[in-house]
Amino acid sequence: MARIVFCEDEEQIRKVIELSMRSTAHTIEIQGMAAKAWPPSSAFRRICHRDRLNDAGDDGFALADAIRARPSFHHIPIMFMTASVQRGEVAEFAAHGAAGYLAKPFSPADLRAKIDALLAGVAS
Amino acid sequence: VQSVPASRVASIGLAVVVLSLAAFSVFAAFTTRTQIDQAVRADELANTYEAGIAVFEEQERLKLRFFLDPSAESAIRLEQAGRDMAEAVSEIAATGGAEDAELAREMLALHDDFLAATERLLGAMAAGDPVQARLIDENLAQPYFDSMQTLLTAAAEKRVAEGRAALSALETRSQWVIVAAPLVFAIGFVLLLALWRILSQNERATQKTYREIEQLSKLRGEFVSTVSHEFRTPLTGIQGFSEMMRDEELTVAQMREFAGDINKDAQRLARLISDMLDLDRMESGLMTVIADPVDLNTIVIDAATQFRLSSASHPIDLDLDQGLPKLTGDADRLTQVVTNLLSNAIKYSPGGGAVELRTRREANAVILTVRDHGIGIPSEHLETIFERYSRIESMATHTIQGTGLGLPIVRQIVQLYKGRVWATSEPGAGSVFHLQLPLMASAAPAPRATRPQHA
Numbered sequence: 001m002a003r004i005v006f007c008e009d010e011e012q013i014r015k016v017i018e019l020s021m022r023s024t025a026h027t028i029e030i031q032g033m034a035a036k037a038w039p040p041s042s043a044f045r046r047i048c049h050r051d052r053l054n055d056a057g058d059d060g061f062a063l064a065d066a067i068r069a070r071p072s073f074h075h076i077p078i079m080f081m082t083a084s085v086q087r088g089e090v091a092e093f094a095a096h097g098a099a100g101y102l103a104k105p106f107s108p109a110d111l112r113a114k115i116d117a118l119l120a121g122v123a124s
Numbered sequence: 125v126q127s128v129p130a131s132r133v134a135s136i137g138l139a140v141v142v143l144s145l146a147a148f149s150v151f152a153a154f155t156t157r158t159q160i161d162q163a164v165r166a167d168e169l170a171n172t173y174e175a176g177i178a179v180f181e182e183q184e185r186l187k188l189r190f191f192l193d194p195s196a197e198s199a200i201r202l203e204q205a206g207r208d209m210a211e212a213v214s215e216i217a218a219t220g221g222a223e224d225a226e227l228a229r230e231m232l233a234l235h236d237d238f239l240a241a242t243e244r245l246l247g248a249m250a251a252g253d254p255v256q257a258r259l260i261d262e263n264l265a266q267p268y269f270d271s272m273q274t275l276l277t278a279a280a281e282k283r284v285a286e287g288r289a290a291l292s293a294l295e296t297r298s299q300w301v302i303v304a305a306p307l308v309f310a311i312g313f314v315l316l317l318a319l320w321r322i323l324s325q326n327e328r329a330t331q332k333t334y335r336e337i338e339q340l341s342k343l344r345g346e347f348v349s350t351v352s353h354e355f356r357t358p359l360t361g362i363q364g365f366s367e368m369m370r371d372e373e374l375t376v377a378q379m380r381e382f383a384g385d386i387n388k389d390a391q392r393l394a395r396l397i398s399d400m401l402d403l404d405r406m407e408s409g410l411m412t413v414i415a416d417p418v419d420l421n422t423i424v425i426d427a428a429t430q431f432r433l434s435s436a437s438h439p440i441d442l443d444l445d446q447g448l449p450k451l452t453g454d455a456d457r458l459t460q461v462v463t464n465l466l467s468n469a470i471k472y473s474p475g476g477g478a479v480e481l482r483t484r485r486e487a488n489a490v491i492l493t494v495r496d497h498g499i500g501i502p503s504e505h506l507e508t509i510f511e512r513y514s515r516i517e518s519m520a521t522h523t524i525q526g527t528g529l530g531l532p533i534v535r536q537i538v539q540l541y542k543g544r545v546w547a548t549s550e551p552g553a554g555s556v557f558h559l560q561l562p563l564m565a566s567a568a569p570a571p572r573a574t575r576p577q578h579a
Contacts, residue, residue: 010357012389016364083356084349105359107367 002119006030007063008081013104020108026115061096068097077122079114081106131330134322141319145312152301159297163290170287172219173280176212180273183209187261194249203246206239209272220283227279231272238268347512350528354396358389365389399529402460403512406536413540414454420490420561421448423455424481427462437476440466445484451561457537461545464530465494465557472555473498485563489543492559500551509547510535534559 004021008014009032021028060080067073080093080101093101099121102114183205190198213235217228241264248257365382368374374382405411421444428440451458462481469479477497484491501509512532538545543561 010360012361012385013357013364015385016361019368020364083353083360085352086345086349089349104356105363107363108371109367 001025001027003027003029004115006081007060008032013081016108017111020111021115024112024115061092064096064098075122077118079118081111131323131326134319134326138316138319138323141312141315145309148308152305156294156297156301159290159294163287163294166283166287166290169216169220169224170280170284172212172216173276173283176209176216176276177273177280179205179208179212180269180276184269187265190249191254191258191261194254199246199249202242206235206242209238210235213272213276216279224279224283227275231275234268234272234275238265238272241265241268347528351396351400355393358392361389362386362393396529399533403529403533403536406533406540407512411536411540414457415452416455417450418453418455418458419448419450420458420483420492421445423459423462424483424492427459427466428481430463431466431470435470438470438473439478441478441480443480443482448483448485448490449563451490451541451563453541453561454537457540461534461537461559462492462494464534465559468530469494469496469498469555469557472496477554486560488563489560490563492561494557494559495554496556497554500553501547501549501555502551503549506547506549510545 004026006014006017006028008017008030014030014032017030018028060082064078064080067076067078077099078097080098081104082089082093082101083104085101085103090101100114100118102111106114183202186198186202186205190202210232213228213231217225220228241260245257245260245265248254248260365385369379369382402411424442424444428442431438432440466479466481473479473496475498479497480493480495482491482493482495510531512528535545538559538561541561543559545557545559547555547557549555
């Protein structure tokens, strides 16, 4: 069982994630990039306060960079859920410290399988 | 693309000019060198002949001296002078051509007889018989001598004349080269400059074309990325909700909820496809033109009502000219224009803030302004935002979804009805979009027949 934090701006996709993950034993937190919407306990909020990420200008790459910049978060695997899957765009994911990516559109089963594979990779 | 043939012509021209200049230089150098050689040879030959004449004159002088002083020394000198004549004639043969060699052979044949006569003359003098010696001279030696001298003098005159002619020709050639060479090289230089300029211009045009192609390629890549994103995002909802409906035990309420979600994403996809097709039709001049009376205020009010329901954080204020006359146009298209502008005003004001719509009459036109208090537009993008697939890449716009089709559609529709649209902005403080539509103007006719609308 793991704690998984999802960051997604599209409301419909947030709902798909929430419904897809409810059958798993993981603890999940789903937020958009808008910092003001995050609950005070959010790990995102703590990262963003420290790194001064704002609510309008920063994206998943900035967030990944901020996570990778904190030594205490080095063990956390990052996976991008993305609709940008052109060759150059995919290359950027690894450059920002991602362990993998999940291309949109994806099914609930795809999402669960990808997360299981990611966690298995971390565990091994 | 049109400059490619010019480049080819210029390159060929450049090669021709360079080759012509090289050929001219080689030709001028070769012919001048040849002429110099000819003049030198002619001069040498003339000098050889003149030397021969001098030897003959010396022989004649020594013979007269011998008759006055018939000493052994005079006799030796006279004999030597005879041999010198043969050498002079041989020198002419060696220096000159075939004609000179022929002349030399003829003279040497005479010279043999002349030498024989001279020996007899010397023998008579040695025998103390000057009378006999005189007779031999007058009847044998002198006639041979005269024959040789006549031949030699005639040939010498000819060769001297030829030498002078060669020198004259060389002088003429030199003058011609002195005048022509700078002229030819000046013309060649001007041609080279002109051709070089054409090639440089062509190079610049080619570079510009490459840059445009690169820009198009970049735009295409951005478009593919944007459209891919815009398609994949609603497809994720459609795929996710439909699979849950298929695979999970759901209540009727959940089924209805997910069906609504799917419908929402399907509509988003339909709008995207519709926008793309609309823009294609408009840019191709295939959009159906409708010219009905249209009340712009009604369109603005309807659009504002619709957006107020979905955008609570953006108050929409209206300032409408109640005496606004009707326009001639297509209500659906003008609704699309107002909706796109209003949608942008809200979308690019992520921090909230009022959006103001104002209508007014100005001379023979109606003006609509849409003002927001959002992130604004940098001045260099105020025009490019109306280009297809153009989106401002910045940290502020990174998370704002868009296909880059909304404003191009607005401009196409407005231009179809002979109006214009433009933007003013203060980055960080908001933007104002101005729409000007002529009153009761006929819509621009479609350049080609309209094609049937797809269902």
